[in-house]
Amino acid sequence: MNRPIESSYPITPWNQLTYRGDVNVEALASSMLTELRDTLASALDPERYRSVLLIGSYGRGEGGIDLSQILPRPYGDFEILIISRGKTLTLKRLADAALSHFTSKYEAQVHIDVISEARLKRAPCLTTWCDMRLGHKVLLGDPDFAVSLSKFSVDKIDPSHVQSSIVHLGTQLLVSDLILLRSELGQSELGQSMRRAVIDHGIQAIIGYGDALLHFLGEYDVRDSEKKKRMLQHTEVSEAFRDLYRSAVEFRFEPNYGLYDNTSLGEWNQGLLETLAPVHLDCERRRLCRPHLGWSDYPGIALAAIVTRESPSAKNIVQRTLNFSRGRFPKAMLPFLGRLGYRAASRRERLWVVFPAVAYDLGGEFGVLARTSLGAAEEDRMLLAKRYLRAFNRYASPKLPLERNELRLSGML
Secondary structure, three states: OOOOOOOOOOOOOOOOOEOOOOHHHHHHHHHHHHHHHHHHHHHOOHHHEEEEEEEHHHHHOOEEEEOOOOOOEEEOOEEEEEEEOOOOHHHHHHHHHHOHHHHHHHOOOEEEEEEEHHHHHHOOOOHHHHHHHHOOEEEEEOOOHHHHOOOOOHHHOOHHHHHHHHHHHHHHHHHHHHHHHHHHOOOOOOOHHHHHHHHHHHHHHHHHHHHHHHHHOOOOOOOHHHHHHHHHHOOOOOHHHHHHHHHHHHHHHOOOHHHHOOOOHHHHHHHHHHHHHHHHHHHHHHHOOOOOOOOOOHHHHHHHHHHHOOOOOHHHHHHHHHHHHHOOOOOOOOOHHHHHHHHHOOHHHHHHHHHHHHHOOOOHHHHHHHHHHHOOOOOOHHHHHHHHHHHHHHHHOOOOOOOHHHHHHOOOO
16 A cells, blocks of 8 residues: 655656655656566565565655765665565565665665564564554555554554664664774774764664654654654754754755764764763653653663563563573662562563663663673773673674674674
């Protein structure tokens, strides 16, 4: 189902794909998408999938336009979601192989994910699936299946998923921070592609933290243009962050890397961490229903919530019991329920809790808890960050935000 953003520009066969609606870019993006669709139609057996969707910014009709080239062109990845009727791995391999020529031909990236119909129907209500349901274009298959998944509604999004999305985006900034620091020390080289990656991850973090705040304010929407409008109108958010969020969304619509040519990215990235820390805390205050919560009390409250706020299902009880039997009480001073929560938490959940101490360089007992959890005996921020990233790579995400070879060159993996 196509869901275009309103525009005064001519409509292509795919309706509007980019937010700005430049006629030439729309024509090129439409041609690229048609070829992509036809290639997948030839490569995939229609009996093996329910729907093939274009999601992400182009699926919402809010793709970016790159003006840095001689001729303006689409900016950003084409994100494809294949909803399979059975096994997913074979479909993924077939789709990747069929589109292997696409990147070199158009100098454009295609990101393909595959999920089974059965798994999608069982999935919790996450931001990802709400964005998919409410902002997509159907390339192949059932045109109504995605829209029919009414369980994916913005008012039902799992708050713990919003918490984890903040941590993932903040981890990108942490990776960038270490790479930039090593570059400034002359220990690694920062090329143009990596400069752009650092800027992209900063923009993503600003928007992601802002989206999380909009969720807890009851103002979330799948469209970046609508979120920007709501953010600018919300007086509970500081004027400085509203302006930062607006600039980031506009950068996504029309990226201009030249704005950062004379910027020290190390200082810029560190400044983002300092700016986003109170936004993170505001989100956690709202998630945990503690309006006066500070970072010093945060780990105890957040860990206690693991055992006091979770649904008491048989599956959760069994998992928490197993975690408890394998874990140890932390050395840091925590309230009783916080200590219980620490032992009952998974390694990934502990990473969510200690992340602020690592990223925002928080000391005191919070810092002790982070070092204890990550096995860092010394009070060395870089060492602590490296240990956090190794743990994140192992327990939270097998694919870290920046390229793994860059991380190896930077001595982080």
